[in-house]
Structure formats: C-alpha cells, structure tokens
Amino acid sequence: MYFGPSRYKYPKQDATPDEKRVSVQVLVLGDLGRSPRMTYHALSIAKHGGRVDLIGYLENPLYSAVSEHPNITIHALPPPPKKPASLPFLLFAPWKVLLQIYHLTQLLTYGLPPSRWLLVQNPPSIPTLLVAALVCKARHTALMIDWHNYGWTILSSTRLGGASHPLVSVAKAYECLLGRLGTYNLTVTDAMARQLREPPYSIASPTMTVHDRPAAVFRPLDDASRRGEALTSLFRQSMITNKLLPSVVDGATRLLVSSTSWTPDEDFGLLLDALVEYASHSGPEAALPPLLVIITGKGPQKAMYLDRIHTLTKAGRLPNVTVESVFLPFADYATLLSCAELGVCLHRSSSGVDLPMKVVDMFGAGLPVAAYSGYESFGELVREGDNGCGFETADELADILRRLLGQGGRGELDVLRRGAVREGSRRWDEEWDGTVGPILGLV
Incomplete structure (x- = not known):
C-alpha cells in the first residue's frame, strides 16, 4: 500500500473517457461475503459502466459475479483483532476502533484515488461515519449512506444491556449527528426513511427507500x-x-x-x-x-x-x-x-x-x-x-x-x-x- 502524498488528481476537463467514468467507493466495515446488499450495489454500478472500489473484510467467498467483474476492484481491509476472552469489551473496543480508523484513513486518503461517490453501509457507524465524512470533505466526494439499521440499537441489545447505558447514549448522539452529513441517504424500509426525517435524527438531505430485492441467482425451480x-x-x-x-x-x-x-x-x-x-x-x-x-x-x-x-x-x-x-x-x-x-x-x-x-x-x-x-x-x-x-x-x-x-x-x-x-x-x-x-x- 502507498503511504506517501496522494499521487492521484481529479479528472481534468480534457480527461479521457475512462477518467470521466463514474467512480464509486463502496465501503463495508464488515465481511463482504456476508454483505449482499452492498455487493449488489457494486455490481449494479459496474454493470452500468461505473468504476468500483469495493472495500471491506474478506472472510467468506464473494458472489462470483462480483469478484470476477472487470469494473470492480476489491480492497481487503486487514482482519479486525480478536477480543481475548479475559479482556472486557469496554477495554477492547477503543483499541479496535483506533485500528479501524488507521486502516480506513490510510486506504481512503493515500491508497485510492478520489472518487465521485463514497457509498457507506451503516451500521457499523463507529468509526465508519466519522472517517467517511472527513474523507469526503477533504476530497470533495459525495457521501451516500445506506442505512440498514441503527448502530446504537444493536449496541443496546447485544452488548451493554439497555438503552440507558451512557455509552449507548453517546453512540446514539454520534450516529444522529454524523448521519446528517450524507449527501444522500438510502434506507431498507419506508418506516426507517420516515424516522430519519424526524427527531432525533432530523436528517434534511434527500432520503429514499431502496427495498432489498433478490439477485438473479435466487430463482424458483422452473421444473x-x-x-x-x-x-x-x-x-x-x-x-x-x-x-x-x-x-x-x-x-x-x-x-x-x-x-x-x-x-x-x-x-x-x-x-x-x-x-x-x-x-x-x-x-x-x-x-x-x-x-x-x-x-x-x-x-x-x-x-x-x-x-x-x-x-x-x-x-x-x-x-x-x-x-x-x-x-x-x-x-x-x-x-x-x-x-x-x-x-x-x-x-x-x-x-x-x-x-x-x-x-x-x-x-x-x-x-x-x-x-x-x-x-x-x-x-x-x-x-x-x-x-x-x-x-x-x-x-x-x-x-x-x-x-x-x-x-x-x-x-x-x-x-x-x-x-x-x-x-x-x-x-x-x-x-x-x-x-x-x-x-x-x-x-
């Protein structure tokens, strides 16, 4: 990976047709093999002639149509650290987040050229939304957030035992604030789109529902x-x-x-x-x-x-x-x-x-x-x-x-x-x- 000053420039007015193609970075801070919706986004962009940098962890095999498409370049993030059984979650989580911030920042600012769009899956919101918002601001990239759920509700239900925990309150405030920085927002349901327009999210940027739909590989038996x-x-x-x-x-x-x-x-x-x-x-x-x-x-x-x-x-x-x-x-x-x-x-x-x-x-x-x-x-x-x-x-x-x-x-x-x-x-x-x-x- 290249860690020096960025070698890439924004396309010029006299850019070649390849340089003028729509470029999209698709970011999943999770296993790409178990992120079908985001890989479907990447495949749709590629099929329409866009250039895609697909970023995430590679833990399980990808859908072959995605991994083999010439317009998609896959960038594997270093595997996240494993939590030692003896280490409390509240001590391990900050270390994991710092490593993720480092890896994401290095790749998005030095390892890849500026793109027209950065499409980010949420959740996880920490640290993805913060890093994505800062990179997009610095590189004049439009940020599109694809809301699958809320990170703070998952944290509340699986880690800390309830919405009243102080860290859940902090995570909620963080997600509500950073979620307002997207240029566009996609949601998986109409109910979620409605919630994002209301307090405490109060997102003013365009928000639309894109319902999950099956890929072509899922078909009823024809015989x-x-x-x-x-x-x-x-x-x-x-x-x-x-x-x-x-x-x-x-x-x-x-x-x-x-x-x-x-x-x-x-x-x-x-x-x-x-x-x-x-x-x-x-x-x-x-x-x-x-x-x-x-x-x-x-x-x-x-x-x-x-x-x-x-x-x-x-x-x-x-x-x-x-x-x-x-x-x-x-x-x-x-x-x-x-x-x-x-x-x-x-x-x-x-x-x-x-x-x-x-x-x-x-x-x-x-x-x-x-x-x-x-x-x-x-x-x-x-x-x-x-x-x-x-x-x-x-x-x-x-x-x-x-x-x-x-x-x-x-x-x-x-x-x-x-x-x-x-x-x-x-x-x-x-x-x-x-x-x-x-x-x-x-x-």
Whole structure:
C-alpha cells in the first residue's frame, strides 16, 4: 500500500473517457461475503459502466459475479483483532476502533484515488461515519449512506444491556449527528426513511427507500421434476444426511430451511422449542410428517445452539426431526432455498424498522416463510396469508408448522408459495435502476 502524498488528481476537463467514468467507493466495515446488499450495489454500478472500489473484510467467498467483474476492484481491509476472552469489551473496543480508523484513513486518503461517490453501509457507524465524512470533505466526494439499521440499537441489545447505558447514549448522539452529513441517504424500509426525517435524527438531505430485492441467482425451480436432481447434488456436496434424501425427494420428509449469522438478535431457542413442540405431536398416530431442518450460516452462538440441539436429540425430544447445520456457497444456498418447502426467519429487529435480507432471498427462490413478526416494518415484506406467516412465540411457530406441514396443509402452502413467487418477481436490478442509478448518473 502507498503511504506517501496522494499521487492521484481529479479528472481534468480534457480527461479521457475512462477518467470521466463514474467512480464509486463502496465501503463495508464488515465481511463482504456476508454483505449482499452492498455487493449488489457494486455490481449494479459496474454493470452500468461505473468504476468500483469495493472495500471491506474478506472472510467468506464473494458472489462470483462480483469478484470476477472487470469494473470492480476489491480492497481487503486487514482482519479486525480478536477480543481475548479475559479482556472486557469496554477495554477492547477503543483499541479496535483506533485500528479501524488507521486502516480506513490510510486506504481512503493515500491508497485510492478520489472518487465521485463514497457509498457507506451503516451500521457499523463507529468509526465508519466519522472517517467517511472527513474523507469526503477533504476530497470533495459525495457521501451516500445506506442505512440498514441503527448502530446504537444493536449496541443496546447485544452488548451493554439497555438503552440507558451512557455509552449507548453517546453512540446514539454520534450516529444522529454524523448521519446528517450524507449527501444522500438510502434506507431498507419506508418506516426507517420516515424516522430519519424526524427527531432525533432530523436528517434534511434527500432520503429514499431502496427495498432489498433478490439477485438473479435466487430463482424458483422452473421444473418441479428437477428437484430430486438438485437435492441429490446438494446433499452429496454438502454432506447433508444422505439417508434422508429419498424421503425428502418424495415429500414424506418435509424440508425446512433457516439461515442465520448466529447472533443474539436471532433467538434460535424459539425454533428449537417449536420443533420440540412439533415433535411431541408427531409419530404414527399424529399424521405429522418427519422434518429435515437445515440451518445455514456462521456466527458466535453457533456452538452453543449446536450443543443444545445435540442434547435435545440425545434426550429423545426431537423424534422425527433431524437438524443439520451447514455453510454453503452462494449458488448452493440459492438451490437449497428453491428446493425447500418452508423458510423460517428468526430475525428480531433491534430498531423495529429494518428487514431481514434472508426473507428477500427466500421469496426470490419462491419459498414461503414463517418469520418473527414483532416489529413495525414486518408488514412491508411479509403479508400474512399471502406470502408467509408471522409468529412471536414458540407455540405460534409450532402451530404454523403443524398447520402447513400436516395433512391438509398443502393447499395453504401452495397459496403462500405463489405469493412468495409474486413478491420475489421484482429483482434488485429493477429496484436499483429506478432509485440509485439516476442519482449516481448511471441510468
């Protein structure tokens, strides 16, 4: 990396066509492999002829269309430090933030040429918004903030035990103040866009909703007869329990999918309790079919929940229920969704106004969902009885599983599947071209 004075100049009036192309730096202070919305932004810009510097951590493989596109250059940030188990969070966090400030500042000011736009994911807001605002001011770059959620609400729910903690108050004030410095703001829901215009955010710059939409890789099976072939290939490659394959293919065993980052904002205890409840009513006399539940993803609470699943299984509390945990490449994950019969989403919104991308992907694959519904923006994506069902308790989820997967449930499940296909028919390219593309001068 080059650390001396910047060698780059702004394009001149007599610049070449390549120099006049729209240039955008897309920044994620997180794993690019698990940041689909931001990588979709990068791909859309590139497909319209823009030059993209995609910045973030490289922990998991990227969607191949992104990593292989000639207009996208990927810049991997140094991996963030790991917190020692003995070191308190309040001591570790400042050191981590200082390192992130250093790495971001070096790359954005010395390692890359000035760009026309800097598109930043929020959260995390600390230190991203501060560094981005200062760099944009110094380099005459327009700052676009893509609001996925609020950093202070995540901090409140996962680290410090409540909104009353002084550090949560500081984080909230920081995010509200720095969030006003964006030239444009994008949000994932209408409810979030409305909140940002009101106190305490009071953002005056243009703010628009850009709903998450599925990428082209998420498609319903165009031929139901291909399901067996797709499942056979998937089970073999992913080491999913092959002994269940014949009964999954013929529908005797029903296939459920849930994807997760294994973080505290998804209470997998709800799903496990619901599965125990379902299993207690299954068996030869109960007319409830066996289940194969596949959980995909990586994250900090994975080992804890896998231990709990093992304990429940060993204790005989999950008869006729098999739970598998796998991490799949992007294309295989899309195939799995298209082959499943029901998706389960346990996302709990810390702010009440964000939405889970995993449900968008499920709809893109034509998969109806059962999703946690206890937050304001839920209805912007999931419509009860049309493309999915909502629940807030394990008993409610267990009732949904019994109703949709038991005898007589196929009719309702088919209705929900048709609704999921309709919802997933509007794709990311169509959404982006009508909103972000004109702002960047690419459409």
